[in-house]
Amino acid sequence: MKSTALFINFKNEARVKSIRRLEDILAGCIDGNETCREWIYRAYYGYARGVISRYTPDQELTAELVNDSFVKVFKNVQAFVIPAEAEIIEKAFKGWLAKIASRTVIDFLRIAKNHHQTEEITELHMPESSVTVLETMNVRDILSLLEQLPQLQKVIFNMYEIEGFKHEEIATVLNIPVKNSRVYLARAKERLRLLYQQHINKS
Amino acid sequence: MKEELIDHIKNQLADFDQGYTEGAWESFRDKNERRKKLALWVRIAGAAAILLVAIILLPSKLSRDQNLVYKEIITSKKAEGRHILPTVIAPLKQQNLRRQQVVYQVGRAYNNIPVNTHNPIAIINPVSSIDTGIIAVNNNIGRVSNNTTKAPETAKRKTMDDLFASENNKPTRLTQGNPGSPKWGFGFSVGQAMDNRSKTNLYVGTHISYQINSRLALASGVAFNQLGGYKSVKLPEATVQSGKFISGAVAGIYGIEVPLELQYKTGSRVYARAGVSAFTVISQKQTLAYTEQTVSVSNYIDNNGKEHSETITTKAVSTEAVPQAKLQQHTFIALYNFAVGYQFKINNRNALALEPYVKLPATGFSEQKLNLAQGGMRIKFDF
Numbered sequence: 001m002k003s004t005a006l007f008i009n010f011k012n013e014a015r016v017k018s019i020r021r022l023e024d025i026l027a028g029c030i031d032g033n034e035t036c037r038e039w040i041y042r043a044y045y046g047y048a049r050g051v052i053s054r055y056t057p058d059q060e061l062t063a064e065l066v067n068d069s070f071v072k073v074f075k076n077v078q079a080f081v082i083p084a085e086a087e088i089i090e091k092a093f094k095g096w097l098a099k100i101a102s103r104t105v106i107d108f109l110r111i112a113k114n115h116h117q118t119e120e121i122t123e124l125h126m127p128e129s130s131v132t133v134l135e136t137m138n139v140r141d142i143l144s145l146l147e148q149l150p151q152l153q154k155v156i157f158n159m160y161e162i163e164g165f166k167h168e169e170i171a172t173v174l175n176i177p178v179k180n181s182r183v184y185l186a187r188a189k190e191r192l193r194l195l196y197q198q199h200i201n202k203s
Numbered sequence: 204m205k206e207e208l209i210d211h212i213k214n215q216l217a218d219f220d221q222g223y224t225e226g227a228w229e230s231f232r233d234k235n236e237r238r239k240k241l242a243l244w245v246r247i248a249g250a251a252a253i254l255l256v257a258i259i260l261l262p263s264k265l266s267r268d269q270n271l272v273y274k275e276i277i278t279s280k281k282a283e284g285r286h287i288l289p290t291v292i293a294p295l296k297q298q299n300l301r302r303q304q305v306v307y308q309v310g311r312a313y314n315n316i317p318v319n320t321h322n323p324i325a326i327i328n329p330v331s332s333i334d335t336g337i338i339a340v341n342n343n344i345g346r347v348s349n350n351t352t353k354a355p356e357t358a359k360r361k362t363m364d365d366l367f368a369s370e371n372n373k374p375t376r377l378t379q380g381n382p383g384s385p386k387w388g389f390g391f392s393v394g395q396a397m398d399n400r401s402k403t404n405l406y407v408g409t410h411i412s413y414q415i416n417s418r419l420a421l422a423s424g425v426a427f428n429q430l431g432g433y434k435s436v437k438l439p440e441a442t443v444q445s446g447k448f449i450s451g452a453v454a455g456i457y458g459i460e461v462p463l464e465l466q467y468k469t470g471s472r473v474y475a476r477a478g479v480s481a482f483t484v485i486s487q488k489q490t491l492a493y494t495e496q497t498v499s500v501s502n503y504i505d506n507n508g509k510e511h512s513e514t515i516t517t518k519a520v521s522t523e524a525v526p527q528a529k530l531q532q533h534t535f536i537a538l539y540n541f542a543v544g545y546q547f548k549i550n551n552r553n554a555l556a557l558e559p560y561v562k563l564p565a566t567g568f569s570e571q572k573l574n575l576a577q578g579g580m581r582i583k584f585d586f
Contacts, residue, residue: 034232041228050219060528063224067231071238094218139219142212161209162216189209196208 022089029077041070044097051101054158055109057147065108069101076100095164102163106155106173137196145195153188160185234532241535244481251463255413255421386414392426394560394581399574400453404429406581412466420466428482430456430536430562432573450520451492452571458484462540472546480562482536489525489569494518525569536575537565544583556583 028036048069052062083092137145146154155174159165160181167185171178394406408426415421433453464478497517504510542560549555557580564575 038228038232041231042223045224045227046220046222047218049221049224050216053221054216054219063227066227067234070231071235137211137215139215142215145212161213192212193208 021086022093023082023086026077026080026082026093029074037074040073044094045070047094048097048101051098051163052105053143054146054162055102055105055155057143061108065105066101068108069097069104072100072104073097098163102159103173106159109151109155141199145192145199148195149188149191153184153191156181156184157188157192230532237532237535240537244535244537247479248461248463248481251423255423388412388414388420388585390583390585392558392581392583394558394579396560396562396577396579398431398433398577400431400433400455402431402455404431404577404579406579408460410462410583418468420468422462422464422466422476422478424462426460426462428458428460430458430482430564430568430575430577432568432575434571434573436571445496445498447493447495449491449571450494452489452569452573453492454487454489454568454571454573454575456484456487456536456568456575458482458486458536460538464540464542474544474546476540476542476544476558476560478540479565480538480540482538484534484536487530487533489530489571490522491525491571492520492522494520530569533569536568538575539563539565546585552586554585556585558583 025036025039029040045066048066049062052065052069053059056062056065080093080096083089146157149157152174156170159170159173160167165173167178167181170176170181174181388411390410390412392406392408392410396404396406398404406426406428408424408428410422410424410426412420412422431454433451435451436449460480460482462478462480464476466474466476468474495518497519499515499517501513501515502510503513540560540562542558544556544558546554546556559578559580561578562576567573568575
């Protein structure tokens with residue numbers, strides 16, 4: 001009986017040991033281990049796709065950009081600083097991956113050097129309004145709302161509100177003045193509220 | 204649940220996961236492999252380009268250095284020659300110094316021309332007449348012998364001109380390997396080849412070659428080429444289930460090919476070539492043939508009341524073009540090239556060659572692993 005218990009313990013322990021931690025898998029990726037890369041790709045594919053689909057509705061393009069993002073991830077995985085706290089490793093990695101994915105899609109969309117730069121922004125202080133969500137919208141509805149925003153507003157909204165970029169960073173990435181970033185964000189929010197109200201009225 | 208809209212959007216999108224799409228990793232891995240291969244080819248091409256540039260620059264530098272040596276020799280000879288009165292000036296070609304390095308032998312009589320022994324004679328770089336061959340002899344020996352310093356220079360210039368003229372009169376084909384002559388060869392080629400579809404493919408291109416030595420040459424170029432292949436997939440005989448199966452695939456490809464080949468001349472007219480090509484697909488069409496098989500079992504009772512069971516297999520064959528989006532994944536092909544050639548000289552500079560050739564793909568093309576091998580004949584015009 002005792003030996004059976006020992007065997008079960010040993011077996012369970014072996015089973016637990018076989019599950020690799022994220023940091024080990026990332027270390028494997030640095031070493032070029034194909035299995036580790038496959039694991040990372042399969043585990044975070046949907047998340048990266050979710051990030052990119054916030055910027056573009058084109059599914060084929062999204063798939064391409066996801067792959068481009070993972071190429072960058074695997075190429076620069078050694079640059080990812082693994083946090084000391086084990087609990088936040090995955091969150092940190094997802095944040096890092098999201099930044100790479102969003103930068104990839106922004107680079108592709110070539111927003112930085114577009115005509116928006118020349119637009120004169122005068123309204124620096126827009127009144128902030130608030131709209132309360134009456135019923136929970138699903139992600140598809142939210143994405144369709146975002147889709148109705150002008151491209152630059154959509155990008156700035158995503159970068160600031162979702163990815164957590166600062167206005168200074170956005171201004172640098174998009175090559176626009178910082179005040180423009182703020183104004184476009186305010187416009188995006190206002191437009192989203194308006195679109196949401198229209199959506200509610202329709203339904 | 205009351206929540207501000209923007210916060211709600213943020214919360215909903217923060218961890219939005221679209222889920223894994225089946226086959227995404229396989230597609231990513233395949234694309235990565237292709238990228239790596241392409242990068243490898245780019246590196247090889249870069250290395251080849253550097254090698255070519257080095258090959259071009261090195262001989263020209265050597266040639267310049269040789270010219271410098273030659274000038275120095277001539278200058279020193281001139282300086283020394285001012286103090287002597289040579290009677291016979293004969294530029295001699297020394298085998299190991301090639302045509303630029305000319306030495307002068309003074310004080311001998313050739314072609315029964317008498318030597319003026321009363322004048323001082325200086326022997327500059329005396330060379331054995333066994334080792335050297337006389338190329339030109341100054342016949343104005345009597346007049347020259349009375350001059351002091353200018354005669355040797357005039358004579359030298361004349362004999363040098365004569366020497367170069369005689370050298371230039373020789374055939375200057377690149378294969379001669381003269382260090383002073385350009386070693387580059389250019390040409391056009393046009394050919395036709397057959398692939399396993401039994402269709403002819405056109406090959407039109409230009410080529411450039413560099414003669415490494417009298418037998419070996421490095422060749423590259425750019426060509427428009429067509430490739431194609433057919434593959435028949437046999438259905439397993441034991442297949443009795445219904446379904447749609449791929450029974451064949453056929454592909455036709457147009458593209459630009461950049462070869463890098465080594466040419467070895469086995470005789471004065473015959474040569475062999477081997478090398479690799481990078482083929483970039485410009486346009487392609489691929490059709491898949493499907494066999495739709497329906498298997499049904501019918502039971503019936505004959506007049507004698509005996510029960511029979513019959514399996515009826517119906518096969519319908521259809522073809523479908525592969526979508527362009529899927530074809531775009533296959534844009535690069537590596538080929539191995541082998542050829543032999545027979546060259547006819549039209550004149551001193553131009554030549555025509557008949558070249559049977561074979562191209563073998565490094566890997567099977569597309570998911571169906573089509574064999575794009577082709578063999579044909581091309582005509583090359585070198586100038």
